[in-house]
Amino acid sequence: xxxPSLDAPAQGGLRWAVKDALVLTGRNLQHTTRQPExxxxxxxxxxxxxxxxxxxxxxxxxTPGLSYVNFLMAGIFVQTTxxxxxxxxxxxxxxLSKGIIDRFRSxxxxxxxxxxxxxxxxxARIVLVVLVxxxxxxxxxxxxxxxxxxxxxxxxxxxxGFAFSWIQAYIGLSVPNVEAANLAGFVWLFPLTFASSAFVxxxxxxxxxxxxxxxxPVTPTVDAVRAMLNEGLPLQAxxxxxxxxxxxxxxxxxxxxxxxxxxxT
Amino acid sequence: MAAAVEVEDLVKTYGTTRALDGVTLQVPQGGVLxxxxxxxxxxxxxxxxxxxxxxxxxxxxSVLGIxxxxxxxxxxxxxxxxxxxxxxxxxxxxxxxxxxxxxxYHLPKAEITRRADELLERFELTAAxxxxxxxxxxxxxxxxxxxxxxxxxxxVLFLDEPTTGLDPRSRLRLWEVIEDxxxxxxxxxxxxxxxxxxxxxxxxxxxxxxxxxIAEGTSDELKDRVGGSVVVVRPANSADGDRAFAALxxxxxxxxxxxxxxxxxATTGVTLVTEAARVLEEAGIAISELALRRPTLDDVFLTxxxxxxxxxxxxxx
Numbered sequence: 001x002x003x004p005s006l007d008a009p010a011q012g013g014l015r016w017a018v019k020d021a022l023v024l025t026g027r028n029l030q031h032t033t034r035q036p037e038x039x040x041x042x043x044x045x046x047x048x049x050x051x052x053x054x055x056x057x058x059x060x061x062x063t064p065g066l067s068y069v070n071f072l073m074a075g076i077f078v079q080t081t082x083x084x085x086x087x088x089x090x091x092x093x094x095x096l097s098k099g100i101i102d103r104f105r106s107x108x109x110x111x112x113x114x115x116x117x118x119x120x121x122x123x124a125r126i127v128l129v130v131l132v133x134x135x136x137x138x139x140x141x142x143x144x145x146x147x148x149x150x151x152x153x154x155x156x157x158x159x160x161g162f163a164f165s166w167i168q169a170y171i172g173l174s175v176p177n178v179e180a181a182n183l184a185g186f187v188w189l190f191p192l193t194f195a196s197s198a199f200v201x202x203x204x205x206x207x208x209x210x211x212x213x214x215x216x217p218v219t220p221t222v223d224a225v226r227a228m229l230n231e232g233l234p235l236q237a238x239x240x241x242x243x244x245x246x247x248x249x250x251x252x253x254x255x256x257x258x259x260x261x262x263x264x265t
Numbered sequence: 266m267a268a269a270v271e272v273e274d275l276v277k278t279y280g281t282t283r284a285l286d287g288v289t290l291q292v293p294q295g296g297v298l299x300x301x302x303x304x305x306x307x308x309x310x311x312x313x314x315x316x317x318x319x320x321x322x323x324x325x326x327s328v329l330g331i332x333x334x335x336x337x338x339x340x341x342x343x344x345x346x347x348x349x350x351x352x353x354x355x356x357x358x359x360x361x362x363x364x365x366x367x368x369x370y371h372l373p374k375a376e377i378t379r380r381a382d383e384l385l386e387r388f389e390l391t392a393a394x395x396x397x398x399x400x401x402x403x404x405x406x407x408x409x410x411x412x413x414x415x416x417x418x419x420x421v422l423f424l425d426e427p428t429t430g431l432d433p434r435s436r437l438r439l440w441e442v443i444e445d446x447x448x449x450x451x452x453x454x455x456x457x458x459x460x461x462x463x464x465x466x467x468x469x470x471x472x473x474x475x476x477x478x479i480a481e482g483t484s485d486e487l488k489d490r491v492g493g494s495v496v497v498v499r500p501a502n503s504a505d506g507d508r509a510f511a512a513l514x515x516x517x518x519x520x521x522x523x524x525x526x527x528x529x530x531a532t533t534g535v536t537l538v539t540e541a542a543r544v545l546e547e548a549g550i551a552i553s554e555l556a557l558r559r560p561t562l563d564d565v566f567l568t569x570x571x572x573x574x575x576x577x578x579x580x581x582x
Contacts, residue, residue, distance in 0.1 A: 016371060020369060023368045027365060030356065030357060030361070034397065035356065098350065099349070099350045099351075100352050100354060102348055103346075103348070103413065104369070105317070105318055106316045106317065106341060106344075106346045107341055107366065107369045107370060108339075108342045108369075108370065108371075109371075263320070
């Protein structure tokens with residue numbers, strides 16, 4: 001090797017990077033099955049949100065042309081996946097605090113594997129939570145326009161959650177402990193998801209807040225999901241913007257996170 | 266004998282703290298070097314550099330001729346490292362932990378199974394192999410952690426405070442396991458703050474303090490540096506410590522031990538005992554113990570650093 005580097009991939013390059021990532025995805029999924037209570041509670045919370053919004057605010061919020069459930073579920077989907085992504089921050093902070101990241105870093109494995117294993121494992125969990133949400137949504141009156149639209153909505157929200165997992169991975173490697181990871185993973189998600197088109201129509205907000213809401217990845221994603229679940233809403237523009245955000249976040253934060261992983265102590 | 270581990274003038278700075286201030290050391294092939302020092306002395310930082318976990322600001326480090334900065338992945342394949350905390354996955358079983366590590370070394374499947382069985386057996390974890398690590402005792406976790414560091418049959422092993430926090434029985438068990446490894450020819454660099462541990466396991470000891478190796482040699486060589494023997498004084502009343510120190514300063518160079526004892530390197534042998542007794546009596550200080558004995562590594566540390574290992578530990582904690 002000509003260039004000094006702490007981080008050259010193991011011989012075998014990309015093939016081993018994929019293999020290592022899958023080994024660690026397996027580990028992450030094993031964790032999930034051994035802590036069923038965590039999976040249970042991470043599903044209960046969005047179910048409570050669905051019921052609260054559907055029955056507490058549902059009567060008070062005007063959503064012209066749509067039933068509130070059909071309006072709301074797009075927002076719930078996106079917020080749920082954003083919240084679920086925090087497990088990436090917590091999981092990595094936990095591994096870090098227990099010295100497990102040190103063990104992995106001392107092995108001749110791909111530097112991206114621990115992070116990819118984490119986010120891919122969490123993606124599986126996100127998909128599961130979204131499926132539960134779908135069932136709950138259907139039970140409280142969600143009527144998607146088409147099956148294709150429903151599946152598209154599930155796919156887009158899951159990808160959105162996956163992108164956010166990479167932000168969370170970076171947070172998990174940057175904070176000093178698990179408690180901080182939990183807080184730092186969550187706090188910014190509240191303003192980001194509520195100040196969006198997730199729960200109320202944007203035009204009911206003051207102008208400056210609409211400007212903010214339109215500048216985040218949440219609003220175009222919610223709009224695209226909503227357009228897939230319902231007929232007659234513009235899909236292409238928000239979908240393209242949402243996908244651009246998803247790609248940009250994933251690329252930027254995977255690079256930042258892997259760089260952080262290499263030097264983390 | 267060729268050096269298996271070579272470290273030259275390593276420097277690592279965090280802000281204004283020099284964690285490593287020019288560490289230089291060697292471990293011969295098949296040898297055991299004990300890196301002895303209090304918390305914050307730079308032991309862990311040295312191990313982290315040697316195991317590719319940390320990039321030094323300057324200096325050179327190589328293991329079996331492989332430069333840690335130039336070819337880290339090649340190095341990672343032939344070393345094993347067990348850290349200060351048992352880095353095992355609590356939600357996996359003992360066997361799953363070893364299999365996971367084997368997979369990440371890219372070992373063939375059959376070899377992983379064989380190796381996991383062998384290590385579980387060797388570390389007396391076979392009965393607990395299918396249990397989740399969460400229920401393991403501290404000693405079992407350490408043994409599993411050590412087993413994980415051996416999955417790839419490393420030629421050089423780094424153990425960072427392998428028995429810190431263990432009860433005496435578990436510590437003894439782990440010592441026996443480590444002695445077995447060394448008998449099999451593994452080169453070992455071991456850090457410890459237990460003088461007893463370095464004395465028992467290491468054939469050479471490097472004493473490290475504030476980022477520098479301040480003395481190096483066999484246990485006996487280091488003891489000789491204190492002189493053939495030391496005089497130990499224990500005041501009957503611990504409040505008399507300062508007065509006793511002042512009185513003893515007139516006949517030698519006393520150092521304070523952790524337990525309130527004062528020790529004097531006995532350069533003049535038995536004469537010093539009578540002199541110490543005289544000055545203490547003149548000062549009217551009652552003593553509960555006055556003895557001449559062979560120096561321990563504790564005395565070495567005191568003499569070399571001017572403070573006790575345990576005191577330094579409290580300061581940095």
